[in-house]
Amino acid sequence: MKLNIQDTFNKELPADPITTNSVRQVPNACFSFVTPKKTANPIVLHVSPDMVENLGLSEADIQSETFKNIFTGNEVLPNTQPYAMCYGGHQFGNWAGQLGDGRAINLTEIVHHNQRWAIQLKGAGKTPYSRTADGLAVLRSSIREYLCSEAMFHLGVPTTRALALCLTGDQVLRDVLYNGNSAFEKGAIVTRVAPSFMRFGNYQIFTSRNDTDNLRTLVDYTIKHFYPEIGSPSKETYLQFFKKVTQNSLDMVIHWQRVGFVHGVMNTDNMSILGLTIDYGPYGWLEGYDYGWTPNTTDAQNKRYRYGNQPDMVLWNLYQLANTLYPLIEEADGLESILNDFRTNYDSKYVKMMASKIGLFIENETDKTLIQELEEILHLTETDMTIFFRNLSSFDKEKPESGFQTLIDAFYNLPEPHSDLELAWSNWFKEYTSRLKLEKLSDVERAKKMNTINPKYVLRNYMAQLAIDAADKEDYSLIDELFTLLKKPYDAQENSQKWFAKRPEWARNKVGCSMLSCSS
Secondary structure (H helix, E strand, O other): OOOOEOOOHHHHOOEOOOOOOOOOOOOOOOEEEOOOOOOOOOEEEEEOHHHHHHOOOOHHHHOOHHHHHHOOOOOOOOOOOOEEEOOEEEEOOEEEEEOOOOOEEEEEEEEEOOEEEEEEEEOEOOOOOOOOOOOEEEHHHHHHHHHHHHHHHHHOOOEOEEEEEEEEEEEEEEOOOOOOOOEEEEEEEEEEEEOOOOEHHHHHHHHHOOOHHHHHHHHHHHHHHHOHHHOOOOHHHHHHHHHHHHHHHHHHHHHHHHHOEEOOOOOHHHOEOOOOEOOOOOOEEOOEOOOOOOOEHHHOOOOOOOHHHHHHHHHHHHHHHHHHHHHHHOOOHHHHHHHHHHHHHHHHHHHHHHHHHOOOOOOOOOHHHHHHHHHHHHOOOOEEHHHHHHHHHHOOOOOHHHHHHHHHHHEOOOOOOOOHHHHHHHHHHHHHHHHHOOOOOOHHHHHHHHOOOOOOOOOOHHHHHHHHHHHHOOOOHHHHHHHHHOOOOOOOOHHHHHHOOOOOHHHOOOOOOOOEOOOO
8 A cells, every 4th residue: 555655743843742632731842643543343434535535545554453453443554653633722701721642643744646635543542641541432422523524525525535434343432421321332443634734722721831933843734734825924924824724714604604504513623724614523414493502412401502602602713823823923903803804704695695596696785685584584483404405496487386385395384364474475486586586597596596406405404314223233334325426416316316405304403413512
């Protein structure tokens, strides 16, 4: 198995001088060298063909014992030194101090077709940053991350990727709901892939320790490898770096809102410096359109990371990054200007995105009001987000009275005849019809364009849970079925119509389908 190994992070940045794998504070270092834990009876369950190709691997490679052993922690690639990154972070708004890769181990970096990829095992054992945990992961959470990261890519959302999903053969003790009912689950490892797994927290840890020298070293490294167009290090360069991160983070959250994805745990240590969706823990997809929904049991009371609050949380996290970078820039005006622009830019991009979701492609000053009215009505009764926007493409602007029939499959409960809700919908359909008549596209052309923006298939939590339940019984076929389905989320896929449906009632309050914990 030949990979074009070109390590930089563990060659150009300061390492932890202590090489024993013991839980501890790690000052003055970006990472600690660590070896993955050997696993008892590893089995490769699924491999992403896209990522095999992206890394320059062959079919023979993925069938080999070497592939299995490397990506389950039982072998180390020749001429590499695996490591865990040191970082801190704000968790639910509070500074948590040192966190770090507690269950992730970075194997190496490779370059293929001029694209750099960092390869990381999640669930490969303890590191100096594991705190009181075991550094392992279970099949349940690993299936969710493996399927969702690849699904997000095909939705067009900036994201980390996944190469492989493997069973370890080990049993892992977990308390799923943190209620004292621990049980053993199947251990698993996901091989994650991204240009870099650096987070806001990688930089925060140094500023929190007044270690400006290492902060500068890490920022210079990041610009050199991931933002080279900015130029040589200077105060102005650091400001431009922050601006780029802000723009990328804004684009990411616009995509989240577009497809109805809720991250669930947007702590600063879960914010990618490249603007990628990172760390698929207690995420979820909107079933009913609801600004107030969060999938995270830990967040159930305050709902800090609810769907409607995600843009504000990205901005809050960017404020923390601005504070982190301030020692390198030493003036606040430029940072504040970029942060102030975020809200203005978000608002304009959001309106444009939502307008495209409802088939409006020529800007009009009435669009914002029309969108706001729609969002208000969608909150009045439980309405499936994915089905509503997908089926809206079939709306006939010559027959606004047929709107209900077009969208009937999206409603959990149909509005009562002659009710205020029915009247509100009727009025909106009339306004929408008038607005559509200002567009130049035919209904057929509009539908085609809308169907490239509004997915037909997303990884609803109940779908992932069905795959998990089957896998617990050693039936892995549903993992492959969903993986294949979600590679073409905008296509009709008539043979897969069963997945284009509202959440079944049995899943409404089922663990894993409605709410999830951080337990993995």
